[in-house]
Each structure stands twice: as C-alpha cells, then as structure tokens.
Amino acid sequence: MKPLYEPTEGLLPVDTSYCAGCGHGVAHKIIMSCIEEKGRLGDTIGVSPIGCSVVAHQFMNVEMCESAHGRAPAVATGIKRVHPNHLVFSYQGDGDLASIGVTEVVHAAVRGEKITTFFINNAIYGMTGGQMSPTTLIGQRSTTSIDGRKPEINGIPIRMSELLATIDGAAYIERVALNTPANIRKAKKAVMNALEVQEKGLGFSLVEFISTCPTNWGLTPVDSLKWAAENMIPYYPLGVFKDTRGDEK
Amino acid sequence: MSEKVLMKGNEAFCEAAIRGGCRFYVGYPITPQSEIPEYMSHEMPKRGGTFVQSESELGSINISYGIACAGGNVFVSSASPGIALMQEGMSFACSAEVPIVILNVSRSGPGIGGIQPAQADYFQVTRGGGNGDYKIPVFAPSTMQEAIDIIYNSFEIADQLRNPVIILADGMMGQMMEPVVLPEEKQPYKTEAEITKYKPWALTGTKNKDHRNRIVSYWAKPEELEHHIIHLFEKYAKAEKELVRYETIGAEDPEIVFVAFGTMARIVAEVIEILNNEGIKAGMIRPISLWPFPKAPFEALSPEKTKVVISTELSMGQLLADVENSVQGRIPTRLINRVGGIVPTTNEILERAKKILGELK
Amino acid sequence: MSQTKMFFSGSGGQGVLLMGKMIAYAAMADGKEVTFLPSYGAEMRGGTANCTVIVSDKPISSPLIHTADVLVVMNLPSLTKFESMVDPDKYLFINSSMIDKKATRDDIKAVYVDAYGIAEKIGENRGANMVMLGAVAQTTNVVTIDGIIRAMEHELTGKKAKFLAGNIKALTSWQP
Numbered sequence: 001m002k003p004l005y006e007p008t009e010g011l012l013p014v015d016t017s018y019c020a021g022c023g024h025g026v027a028h029k030i031i032m033s034c035i036e037e038k039g040r041l042g043d044t045i046g047v048s049p050i051g052c053s054v055v056a057h058q059f060m061n062v063e064m065c066e067s068a069h070g071r072a073p074a075v076a077t078g079i080k081r082v083h084p085n086h087l088v089f090s091y092q093g094d095g096d097l098a099s100i101g102v103t104e105v106v107h108a109a110v111r112g113e114k115i116t117t118f119f120i121n122n123a124i125y126g127m128t129g130g131q132m133s134p135t136t137l138i139g140q141r142s143t144t145s146i147d148g149r150k151p152e153i154n155g156i157p158i159r160m161s162e163l164l165a166t167i168d169g170a171a172y173i174e175r176v177a178l179n180t181p182a183n184i185r186k187a188k189k190a191v192m193n194a195l196e197v198q199e200k201g202l203g204f205s206l207v208e209f210i211s212t213c214p215t216n217w218g219l220t221p222v223d224s225l226k227w228a229a230e231n232m233i234p235y236y237p238l239g240v241f242k243d244t245r246g247d248e249k
Numbered sequence: 250m251s252e253k254v255l256m257k258g259n260e261a262f263c264e265a266a267i268r269g270g271c272r273f274y275v276g277y278p279i280t281p282q283s284e285i286p287e288y289m290s291h292e293m294p295k296r297g298g299t300f301v302q303s304e305s306e307l308g309s310i311n312i313s314y315g316i317a318c319a320g321g322n323v324f325v326s327s328a329s330p331g332i333a334l335m336q337e338g339m340s341f342a343c344s345a346e347v348p349i350v351i352l353n354v355s356r357s358g359p360g361i362g363g364i365q366p367a368q369a370d371y372f373q374v375t376r377g378g379g380n381g382d383y384k385i386p387v388f389a390p391s392t393m394q395e396a397i398d399i400i401y402n403s404f405e406i407a408d409q410l411r412n413p414v415i416i417l418a419d420g421m422m423g424q425m426m427e428p429v430v431l432p433e434e435k436q437p438y439k440t441e442a443e444i445t446k447y448k449p450w451a452l453t454g455t456k457n458k459d460h461r462n463r464i465v466s467y468w469a470k471p472e473e474l475e476h477h478i479i480h481l482f483e484k485y486a487k488a489e490k491e492l493v494r495y496e497t498i499g500a501e502d503p504e505i506v507f508v509a510f511g512t513m514a515r516i517v518a519e520v521i522e523i524l525n526n527e528g529i530k531a532g533m534i535r536p537i538s539l540w541p542f543p544k545a546p547f548e549a550l551s552p553e554k555t556k557v558v559i560s561t562e563l564s565m566g567q568l569l570a571d572v573e574n575s576v577q578g579r580i581p582t583r584l585i586n587r588v589g590g591i592v593p594t595t596n597e598i599l600e601r602a603k604k605i606l607g608e609l610k
Numbered sequence: 611m612s613q614t615k616m617f618f619s620g621s622g623g624q625g626v627l628l629m630g631k632m633i634a635y636a637a638m639a640d641g642k643e644v645t646f647l648p649s650y651g652a653e654m655r656g657g658t659a660n661c662t663v664i665v666s667d668k669p670i671s672s673p674l675i676h677t678a679d680v681l682v683v684m685n686l687p688s689l690t691k692f693e694s695m696v697d698p699d700k701y702l703f704i705n706s707s708m709i710d711k712k713a714t715r716d717d718i719k720a721v722y723v724d725a726y727g728i729a730e731k732i733g734e735n736r737g738a739n740m741v742m743l744g745a746v747a748q749t750t751n752v753v754t755i756d757g758i759i760r761a762m763e764h765e766l767t768g769k770k771a772k773f774l775a776g777n778i779k780a781l782t783s784w785q786p
Contacts, residue, residue: 078315
C-alpha cells in the first residue's frame with residue numbers, strides 16, 4: 001500500500017519549537033522535501049532570519065547559519081559567491097523581510113543573485129509577541145495597533161511579491177498559501193519551480209507563503225486557517241508574478 | 250626582494266589584501282576610500298576573485314559575513330560613518346566566530362563630519378559600537394609599507410582567531426603615494442576540499458563531511474551563552490598576549506614621552522628629532538595594535554625620569570583614555586590634539602609640548 | 611641631509627597632480643625617498659587642486675609641509691594663497707601665461723614661466739604643465755629631465771602612450 005505520509009530526510013527527527021497551528025512546520029516540510037527530492041541536501045546552504053524561525057537550523061537537515069535581522073539575503077549572497085554551484089536559500093518572516101530587510105531583499109533581486117528566498121508572511125511579529133508588521137492588514141489588531149491598523153496612522157500593508165516582480169533581476173516570484181491541502185500542494189510546486197530557477201542560474205527567486213500565527217492572532221489553529229482565507233488571501237492574491245523560465249535562449 | 254613601486258595608499262591596501270590571499274571584496278563608495286572599490290572592481294576578476302558592490306555598508310558587512318561563513322577570505326573597506334553602520338555585523342561576526350578583515354580609512358565626525366584625516370574612530374574601533382561583550386584586534390599602521398604588511402598578514406590572524414580584524418588608516422594614508430615593496434602573492438584556498446580542510450567549521454554543505462555545520466549567534470539558554478562568552482574571552486586573553494604590537498623611538502629615559510599612532514606618529518617623530526637636537530630628552534610610544542593596547546612600554550617608564558606622558562591625537566582624548574589607563578597615575582598625562590580634520594604642524598606640537606614642560610617644572 | 615619640500619597648486623584640469631606624480635616617480639627611480647600627497651574630496655570638483663611632494667635622502671617622517679622649498683602656482687588664487695609658504699631664498703614658479711601679477715616678496719627666487727605660451731608655440735596645447743615641470747627640474751635639480759622622461763615612459767603606456775612624445779617635447783621646451 002502506498003504510504004499516505006512519509007517524513008523527509010530534509011527534516012531532523014526532532015520536535016520543533018513552533019506553536020500549534022503555526023505555518024512554519026508545514027513550510028519547513030515543503031521546502032526540505034523539495035530539496036531532498038532534488039537530491040541536493042548535501043550541497044544546500046540555508047540562512048535563517050531573526051524571528052521565531054531563527055532556530056530553523058535545529059530542524060532543517062542542511063548546513064545553515066543565522067543572520068542579523070533582515071540581512072539574510074545579503075548573507076545568502078555572500079555564501080552563493082563562494083559556492084556558486086550550491087543551492088543557497090534564505091528563510092524569512094514578514095518583519096524580517098518586509099520591514100527591516102527590504103533593502104537587502106530588493107538589492108539581492110536587483111543584482112539577480114542566484115538564491116531563493118522563502119518568505120513566510122503571517123502579518124504579525126511573532127517572536128516579539130504580536131506587534132504590527134508591514135503586512136498587518138487594515139483593521140487587524142496587534143499589540144501596537146490595539147484598535148486595528150489604521151491607514152492614516154500606520155500606512156497601508158505592503159505587497160512584497162508584487163514589488164519584487166517589478167525588478168528585472170527577479171526570475172521567479174510566486175505567492176502561495178498553507179491553509180488547505182490543495183494550496184499546500186501548489187506551494188510545493190512553487191518551491192520546486194523556484195529551486196529550478198536557481199539551478200538554471202536565471203536569477204533571484206522567491207516564494208511567499210501566506211501563513212498563520214494562531215498565538216498572536218488570538219485564534220484557534222482551525223480558525224486561523226479560516227481567517228487567512230477570508231482576510232489575507234483577498235489582500236495578498238495567490239499566483240505567479242514572475243516566471244522567466246522559457247525566456248532563456 | 251621585489252623592487253619598489255610608487256602606489257596610492259588605497260590601491261596599495263588592495264594589493265596587500267589580494268597578495269595576502271583574499272579573493273573576495275565587498276564595498277560601497279565613500280570618501281576617502283572610494284579608490285578601493287574602484288581598484289577591486291577591475292583587479293579582482295583578473296586575479297580569479299570576486300567583487301561585490303553592496304547596496305549599503307549594512308549590505309557590505311553582511312555579504313562579507315556570508316562569504317566568511319562559506320569559508321572565503323573576505324576583505325571589506327569603508328570610512329568612519331560606513332564603519333558605524335557595520336557595527337551590527339561586527340558584533341554578530343564576533344559572536345558567530347567568523348573571520349572578516351575590515352579596513353577603516355577614517356575621516357572626521359561626528360555625523361557626516363568631514364572627509365579630512367581624523368582619529369576620532371578610536372573608540373568606535375577599539376571599544377566597538379555593537380552590542381555585547383566582544384573584542385576586535387585593531388592595527389594602526391603609520392607608513393604605507395607598514396599598512397601593506399599588516400593587511401597582508403591580517404587574513405591569517407583573522408582565520409586563526411576566528412574573529413574580525415580591523416585596520417585603522419586615515420584619509421591622508423589612503424590618498425598619499427609612497428614607494429613600497431609588495432609582498433609575494435599567497436595562493437588562496439578556494440576549492441571546497443581546501444576550505445573544508447583549513448576551515449572545518451565553514452559551510453560547504455554536508456555531502457563530503459561526516460557532520461553538519463551550523464553557524465549561530467543566538468543562545469536561548471543563559472548558561473550556554475555565558476559559557477560561550479567565557480570561551481570568546483579565553484580567545485581574547487590569548488590574543489592580548491600574542492597580538493600586541495608597538496614601537497618606541499627617541500631618547501633613553503625620556504623626560505617627555507609622546508604617544509601617537511598612524512599619521513600623527515609621523516609628525517611626532519619629527520617633533521622628537523627637533524627636541525632631542527635641542528637637548529630635551531624626548532621619546533615616543535607608538536601603539537601599532539590599538540587593541541590589544543600595549544601596556545608594557547608604559548610600565549617601563551620611570552616616574553623619576555619621565556615628567557609627562559602626552560597623548561598626541563586627532564580626537565578629543567580618546568587615545569588619552571588608554572594612555573591614562575596604562576600610566577595608572579604614576580606620571581602626569583596631558584593631551585595635544587586637533588580635531589575636525591586638522592592635522593597639527595610640527596611647530597604647533599613643539600610649542601605646546603614645551604609649554605606643558607614649563608608648567609610642570 | 612638633503613630634503614626638498616615641493617608644493618604644486620592650480621585649478622582642476624591644469625595637470626597639477628601629474629606634475630607632482632612625475633617628480634615622485636623620477637625621484638623614486640633615482641633611489642630617493644619620496645611622498646606624494648594630493649588634496650582630495652569635494653574641493654577636487656572644478657575647484658583648486660594641489661599636491662605636496664617631498665624628496666629626501668632619508669626616510670620621510672611627515673608627508674605634510676607648512677613651508678616649501680619649491681612652490682609652483684598655475685593660477686592667480688594659488689599665488690595669493692600660498693606665496694607666504696616659500697622659505698626665504700627658495701623658489702616660486704609662476705605660470706605667467708595666466709598670472710599677470712608678480713611675486714610680492716623679494717626674499718625668494720621667483721621664476722616666471724610662460725607655460726601656455728610655450729606649449730602653444732611648440733604645438734602642444736595641453737602640455738603647459740610639462741613645460742612648467744621642465745622649468746622646475748632644470749632650475750632646482752631636484753630630479754633630472756632624463757629621470758622624468760624615464761618616469762613618463764614607465765607611466766604613459768597603453769592608451770596613454772600616444773601622449774608620450776608630446777609630453778617629452780613640452781618638458782624640454784623651456785629655456786632659462
């Protein structure tokens with residue numbers, strides 16, 4: 001009988017430190033099983049961010065380093081320049097990538113760095129306890145927007161995938177979600193595509209995952225999935241924003 | 250020995266790095282060191298190296314950190330305000346035990362300040378502006394030849410210590426030309442096998458290893474972090490003994506002792522010559538390593554013979570703080586300085602020193 | 611001990627730094643100690659340019675000077691600003707094509723060089739700085755004309771090689 005579920009060698013057989021219902025576990029699983037399927041676990045190097053997933057290297061079974069807040073794409077740039085034939089990725093949340101690290105991710109894309117960034121967007125600062133992030137939705141409550149985010153005070157949430165897709169050095173940009181089995185399957189396909197773009201040396205690639213943070217959203221895991229579908233996906237539409245595969249001659 | 254060549258300081262610094270085995274350079278334009286990224290941009294590709302122009306000095310230090318994590322010998326340069334931006338990365342690299350060679354072609358501050366020579370980055374480089382307990386060896390050459398020799402050897406020091414190393418030059422050194430002898434070119438290790446052999450901690454992927462490397466800076470448990478900091482400081486204690494460098498010049502048993510480094514030391518050398526010709530016994534302690542700061546030559550001074558120790562610097566008493574720390578109240582200390590990009594003349598130092606001597610008598 | 615402190619000043623584009631560099635290269639080739647220190651930064655952009663060259667028989671401590679044995683001024687603001695730097699009995703070279711004023715001091719040796727006029731006459735319009743350099747070398751003997759020619763041959767290679775002949779012509783065109 002075909003097994004319904006198998007662990008991946010890309011993840012170590014340990015418990016993660018993430019909360020129940022957090023999207024990191026699923027994202028980790030998807031990314032690492034893609035790298036395993038490509039047979040690249042031995043020559044992949046990852047960079048973890050500042051945020052809940054700073055400890056991703058305790059779970060992901062590849063060589064990794066930590067990076068200062070927001071700087072993961074710069075660090076990944078350095079690694080890729082030393083090992084141009086390795087797979088190199090950064091793994092970052094929305095505070096890390098869309099706030100303090102905008103410069104680094106934009107310029108990694110501008111330089112067309114042949115790295116892949118996995119961007120976990122849960123619209124909140126998780127590790128520090130639920131503060132407003134640049135992707136927090138209008139009206140969404142956080143510990144720094146207790147009456148809900150107001151555009152006149154806090155500005156309007158940023159759509160990073162759309163922004164990065166305008167950069168010529170970006171070769172693959174897709175936004176996916178982790179809220180349903182169907183979306184998870186699509187997410188896996190997106191990761192495979194992004195890694196393929198890196199292997200082909202086409203340029204910078206990024207997959208944005210619409211994720212959940214039940215703890216800081218103040219919802220149950222199940223309600224979080226519903227909230228993501230009803231609130232986040234309408235504002236952050238899923239889809240491929242850039243794909244230069246096939247353009248190459 | 251190779252023949253002498255006349256080179257601009259900033260270009261000589263680059264040659265020293267390349268010949269020292271560096272094949273990765275990251276930089277961002279800022280006066281007075283912009284000739285460094287310019288030179289590296291055309292020279293690195295010719296020498297089998299990599300040049301990256303970063304988006305900011307934050308980018309510079311973090312790309313360098315990535316290169317170093319992956320086992321590359323990396324050189325990064327900037328000037329004072331850019332070095333300030335890099336402090337985050339320096340603290341991080343010390344904590345993660347990653348070697349980076351950093352050149353500060355310093356200028357005046359605070360703020361934008363000016364582009365003329367200054368030494369007001371003394372605290373920034375010796376104390377560090379980053380968070381936490383860490384140390385970075387700092388070398389301050391005073392001639393172009395010395396700068397070349399120091400940069401050339403810094404990659405090895407950084408690798409052995411698994412820590413950043415800073416070279417503190419200034420705008421005058423970066424811009425001036427002086428004949429130098431360039432050292433033999435060392436062969437950098439570049440292949441994955443070589444990196445794994447010489448830097449077994451570096452990230453090269455698990456496929457040719459029996460273990461998985463991780464480079465970390467975050468410690469969830471205070472006991473583990475304390476243990477790590479104690480480990481770092483055991484390293485620093487060893488470095489404090491092994492890396493201290495200084496030169497003493499001038500009369501035996503000097504009546505007046507100047508302390509100066511870098512560009513200032515060259516001017517003070519002239520002052521000492523004039524004083525000694527006039528029959529005033531003068532000498533200089535020239536720290537070459539600013540951390541570790543050389544304490545031994547201060548301990549060797551006799552309070553019976555030496556009337557005063559004068560910190561001669563292009564800052565508001567930053568060097569004086571270390572001088573006082575080393576003299577420990579045994580001998581009076583004084584300050585002769587100019588700031589804002591002004592370098593005092595030989596005569597100005599001479600007159601101020603004589604005035605100090607007169608007041609002490 | 612013999613040490614010569616030289617200061618070259620003019621406006622950007624007059625080739626002031628190249629004069630200093632050629633002296634430095636020639637002095638180094640003669641086995642002398644030398645330092646070359648240019649002005650740098652924002653003041654380079656269309657403003658004044660100057661450089662300090664020290665040539666010595668022994669190691670040079672400070673590359674900075676406050677008085678000069680040889681001052682070369684290529685424009686009027688430089689004369690006004692720096693004339694007082696010249697040590698008594700030492701040299702002041704004035705580019706008389708562009709400066710119609712005389713030296714105000716009589717305790718120094720002023721040499722007037724029609725650098726642009728001579729350069730034009732020999733058909734090397736861009737060689738005024740080399741005309742001046744030839745005058746400086748011949749008058750002060752800090753370095754020899756041959757030494758400068760060797761330095762030029764060493765420096766003007768590749769794309770710049772085409773300037774060599776004209777520069778040598780300009781360098782040797784001034785007569786005392």
